[in-house]
Amino acid sequence: MELPVAFVGRVARDLGPEEGAALCAALDSVPPVSIRLNPAKCGDAVVLSQRLGAVGQVPWCADGWYLGARPQFTFDPAFHAGAYYVQEAASQFVGLLAGDLAGRRVLDLCAAPGGKTTLYASLAGPEGLVVANEIDRRRASVLADNVRKWGTGNVAVTACEPKALGELENWFDVVAVDAPCSGEGMFRKDPASRGEWSESSVRVCAARQDAILREAWRALKPGGRLIYSTCTFNRDEDEGSLERMLAWAGDEAAEAPVPEVGSEWGIVCGRVGAFRTYRFFPHRACGEGFFAAVACKDPELDARMRSPKARRTLFGQADKSAVAELGRWVQEPAAMRFAAIGDTFYGWPAAQADAVRTLSEVLPVICSGVAMGQLFKGRLKPDPALAFFAGLDRSAVPAAEFDPERAVDYLRKAEVRPDALAEGMNLICCEGRALGFAKRIGGRVNNLYPASLRILKSER
Numbered sequence: 001m002e003l004p005v006a007f008v009g010r011v012a013r014d015l016g017p018e019e020g021a022a023l024c025a026a027l028d029s030v031p032p033v034s035i036r037l038n039p040a041k042c043g044d045a046v047v048l049s050q051r052l053g054a055v056g057q058v059p060w061c062a063d064g065w066y067l068g069a070r071p072q073f074t075f076d077p078a079f080h081a082g083a084y085y086v087q088e089a090a091s092q093f094v095g096l097l098a099g100d101l102a103g104r105r106v107l108d109l110c111a112a113p114g115g116k117t118t119l120y121a122s123l124a125g126p127e128g129l130v131v132a133n134e135i136d137r138r139r140a141s142v143l144a145d146n147v148r149k150w151g152t153g154n155v156a157v158t159a160c161e162p163k164a165l166g167e168l169e170n171w172f173d174v175v176a177v178d179a180p181c182s183g184e185g186m187f188r189k190d191p192a193s194r195g196e197w198s199e200s201s202v203r204v205c206a207a208r209q210d211a212i213l214r215e216a217w218r219a220l221k222p223g224g225r226l227i228y229s230t231c232t233f234n235r236d237e238d239e240g241s242l243e244r245m246l247a248w249a250g251d252e253a254a255e256a257p258v259p260e261v262g263s264e265w266g267i268v269c270g271r272v273g274a275f276r277t278y279r280f281f282p283h284r285a286c287g288e289g290f291f292a293a294v295a296c297k298d299p300e301l302d303a304r305m306r307s308p309k310a311r312r313t314l315f316g317q318a319d320k321s322a323v324a325e326l327g328r329w330v331q332e333p334a335a336m337r338f339a340a341i342g343d344t345f346y347g348w349p350a351a352q353a354d355a356v357r358t359l360s361e362v363l364p365v366i367c368s369g370v371a372m373g374q375l376f377k378g379r380l381k382p383d384p385a386l387a388f389f390a391g392l393d394r395s396a397v398p399a400a401e402f403d404p405e406r407a408v409d410y411l412r413k414a415e416v417r418p419d420a421l422a423e424g425m426n427l428i429c430c431e432g433r434a435l436g437f438a439k440r441i442g443g444r445v446n447n448l449y450p451a452s453l454r455i456l457k458s459e460r
């Protein structure tokens with residue numbers, strides 16, 4: 001499909017005929033393929049990236065790699081184990097703008113399918129918390145699947161209007177708005193997006209961005225950072241959104257410390273008031289079209305953290321024996337808190353457990369922390385999510401190592417032969433990475449891989 005005529009005309013006017021033509025030519029070239037490794041699961045980064053065909057590192061993200069070609073990720077057990085995320089390179093840049101996230105509370109307001117959420121989760125570490133919100137329920141469930149697979153255990157997924165999150169006033173150290181936009185930066189990677197673009201969709205997106213930024217600002221605490229990003233080149237949705245925001249928030253915005261940006265990276269750096277801006281053009285930088293900006297909320301502002309009144313009590317206490325059994329399954333039980341929601345027990349990083357409880361009392365939380373499973377006669381029947389948790393204590397359950405072919409059969413939820421499995425519950429692994437559980441009862445095996453996650457594609 002051709003590029004929209006109005007788009008071609010606009011970029012020629014904005015960038016000049018030569019650079020406009022270079023951008024349009026790049027949008028018709030082959031997009032680079034990139035991934036981001038999961039530091040908690042990838043093992044030796046060089047070994048895994050080489051197996052995937054890495055040809056170089058993404059310069060602005062320590063865990064980002066370019067691949068020479070697109071492997072069939074669907075048939076790679078390491079992909080299903082959450083050892084990496086297939087993420088466009090330019091969008092990995094937001095990690096640099098976030099600063100030191102260790103132990104911080106992050107709100108990712110427009111989060112599905114979870115590329116940036118999983119990046120923030122790795123950076124926030126076991127003491128931090130990422131609240132990942134997605135307004136669209138169906139997309140929120142994909143986000144929740146990706147978060148579980150990433151296995152950091154420090155994410156809570158919500159599916160709300162941004163207004164509901166804005167009511168958690170001054171709560172977050174970092175608020176990220178990866179705004180729904182007209183998607184001009186995706187014209188290469190997703191040619192169908194060319195047909196969806198129109199000048200009126202730009203206006204609708206800009207108005208939506210204004211509304212989201214208002215809620216994002218309410219949720220940000222003084223001294224905290226706002227990261228605004230889009231995958232469009234459109235000024236009205238990029239600099240324009242920031243200008244409109246500064247018209248009402250200008251006094252409260254301050255400059256954030258910014259990272260060094262290598263001139264060879266090809267990023268176009270700029271400024272809108274207190275915001276530093278970064279634009280990725282595919283004819284200059286190795287990635288898709290992307291725009292990112294960062295500013296702080298004035299640290300001197302006198303603002304109190306406020307949350308709405310609790311609407312429900314969800315958490316049931318885990319008694320001593322439950323805590324002992326649950327603690328047996330994790331590497332650092334003392335650093336976790338456990339509680340029951342309905343008949344399922346969950347674990348959260350102790351440092352953020354109270355925050356998750358407050359959140360769960362005021363908002364519909366789809367999933368949070370680690371779903372540990374259910375207790376029967378004092379013994380844990382593990383939830384599939386526990387297999388993905390990077391903090392799982394492997395001594396709690398025997399591991400059965402499968403070769404990649406057998407692992408793919410397991411992931412298809414096909415019948416599992418009993419050989420190599422111990423009697424009872426087993427953790428199914430490939431290259432040492434956990435994929436899920438299976439239970440052997442004599443000569444029979446129950447494949448406990450979740451049906452919703454199974455591989456459906458038959459052709460290799």
Ligand code: SAM
Pocket residue numbers: 091109110111112113114115116117134135136139161162178179180181208212
């Ligand atoms: N951050 C995601 C990632 O890195 O994988 C991509 C987010 S995508 C650019 C924008 C998201 O905003 C979409 O998932 C979309 O459903 C959501 N969205 C759409 N309308 C919205 C609204 N009015 N408020 C908040 N989010 C909205």
